[in-house]
Amino acid sequence: MPNNPVSATAVRSPQHWRHLFAGDGAELALRVALIVLIGSALALASDAFLSTANVLNVLRQASLIFLLAAGLTLVILCGGFDLSVAANLTLSACLAAGVIKSGLSPWLGIATALACGTAAGALNGLAVTLLRLPPFLATYAMLWILQGLAFHYMGGQEIFGFPPAFRALGTGFAFGVPVPVYLMAVVLFVATVFVRSTNVGQEIYAIGANPEAARLSGIPMRRRQMLVYMLSGLMSGIAAVVFLARVNAADSGMGEPLLLPAIAAVLIGGTSLFGGVGSVLGTVLGAIILALVINGMNLLDIRAQWQPLVVGVVLLVAVMVDLVARGRRERIG
Amino acid sequence: MPAILPIGLLLVAGALVAVHGFASTRNVANLGLQASILLMLAMPMTLIIMSEGLDLSAGAVLSLCSVVMAEALAGGHGLASALAASVAVGLGFGLANGAMVSLLALPPFVVTLGTLGIAEGAALVVTEGNAVSGLGSGIASLYALDVFGLPFPVLVALATWLLTYVLLHYTRFGTYVFAIGGNRDALVLAGAPAWAYHIAIYAFGGLVSGVAALLLTGRMNAAHPTVAIGMEFDAIAAVVLGGTSFERGDGRLLGTVLGVATITVLRNALDLLGIESSLQVVSIGGLILLVIVIDRLRRSRREQVA
Secondary structure, eight states: OOTTTTHTTSSTTTTHHHTTTTOOOOHHHHHHHEEEEHHHHHHHOTTTTTSSSHHHHHHHHHHHHHHHHHHHHHHHHHOOOOOOHHHHHHHHHHHHHHHHHHTOOHHHHHHHHHHHHHHHHHHHHHHHHHOOOHHHHHHHHHHHHHHHHHHHHHHTTTEEEHHHHHHHHHEEEEEEEEEEHHHHHHHHHOOOOOOOHHHEEEEEEHHHHHHHHHHHEEEEEEEEHHHHHHHHHHHHHHHHHHHHHSSSSOOSSSSSHHHHHHHHHHHHHOTTTTOOOOOOOHHHHHHHHHHHHHHHHHHOOOOOGGHHHHHHHHHHHHHHHHHHHHHHHHHOO | TTHHHHHHHHHHHHHHHHHHHTTSSHHHHHHHHHHHHHHHHHHHHHHHHHTTTTOOEEEEHHHHHOOOOHHHHHTOOOOOHHHHHHHHHHHHHHHHHHHHHHHOOOOHHHHHHHHHHHHHHHHHHHHOOOBBOOOOHHHHHHOOOTTTEEEEHHHHHHHHHHHHHHHHHHHHHHHHHHHHHHHHHHHHHOOOHHHHHHHHHHHHEEEEEHHHHHHHHHHHHHHHHHTTHHHHHHHHHHHHHHTSSSSSSSOOHHHHHHHHHHHHHHHHHHHHTTTTTHHHHHHHHHHHHHHHHHHHHHHHHHHHHO
């Protein structure tokens, strides 16, 4: 679309690489400062925090939250929402576990997880584009359908014990850094290049910022919306593989505690609930902040029962931060 | 006519023919009991959805209310003060949800997702994850009470329906419910105190949850911190099946009642057929899809005719 005003700005300029991460330097610096602040507080409160093993553990936890939140970021940038990401992870992981445990190749298990995730994402996309359901309603119904299928498939049992080569995807190290962290870096890079310097990525921002204007300027709305929901589903599938490899077991409740942290990571990362504003890099920082909070609760011996309460409060705080940021943008803009 | 009526009737007919024991006196009484808690969640949910809102926290708040009530009873307090504590907690969550949605204009589904986490966490912390029992026999005998031939839970649920009906159609509050869903901005510009009524919609939901905890706790004569989480899905499904729209201030209380009846019959019939709860959820999802597709087809045909 050469005449598209949005893609005209979508930049193949000499400052290409700087452009990728530019634009919201102050916002991102604020989040890095918050990470340093929480980190310092935890280092003071607990001797175990700054150990290499624990820092790597935080990064491993952050990468899992990020993988789930990265796809959600795209959906929210596009003005939609996906409440089904965690349930999608659960079903994808359970099916993959079943495939691997039945003696088939782990590759087939990975393919199953990715296919299941993407297919569920495609159903979300169809419900939003074809049936024109509000995204939160369509994906909320999908949440329970996927969760129900996972319950049924598992029948209250666990599937555990996978080949070491497969488990390395979640627990392994390369050059002293956990494998999932590399995956996080790759997804961050690919997703950032995608949203910042491809026409399709810029169209996703445009749809989220002003759907009516986007439609009038000839952006194929439905195809882009389908794409973001399918990508979100795919990311759930990838996160499912990493999670399964890390914990070496699948059960029908495994994904649920990740839903609120993933949403909170996106919002704390500065992506606006109202679409069109935000970045994948912000989501990485949000995921690290959430991982720090959860890790801190473990280190300080706060019982696991507090976790939904704390994450719920963090989510509400994140929404308020989005509210304040939006007000400031409107005053400036 | 909402599409749910013929579908519901077909479902009942199918259950009468194919499901052994569906029409037995005992099962019919059972249907009434099963429907009563769901009806109590679905009545305020209808008003909330009419105001272009959503309450994902309803099930978690109901669980927490039940826990609070059970802790009070187990601690030796009377039924009245236990009920008061439960209603206070429910009302508090409703006010908090309403304030964030109305005053801060935050999206309802995210706000109530956050309060879902808080309510779930609070219930887990209070109970340390265990069930609360040893409540004495007072609440169980209240639950088993018959009033004029009607079981107590059914009576409470019918009273909630009546109250919601009166509130919606005969009070200023009801007028505001329709108007907030229709065009909230116009109300604000006209200087009407829409914000207060908007909070009141969610507060009503919390209050009813506090009372519904009486039925939930009485049914088991115990409380479990997460037992009602997910019940909001059935409530939202009942509202959507009943034809209430998310997009404009247009709602049908009777439609929601039919939705509650349909879901209860569906779950009960599947129970009797030995089909587990997880697949019941999937079939409710399928039912919603069916009703929405029928609705879309009928609407597009109407638009073609017009």
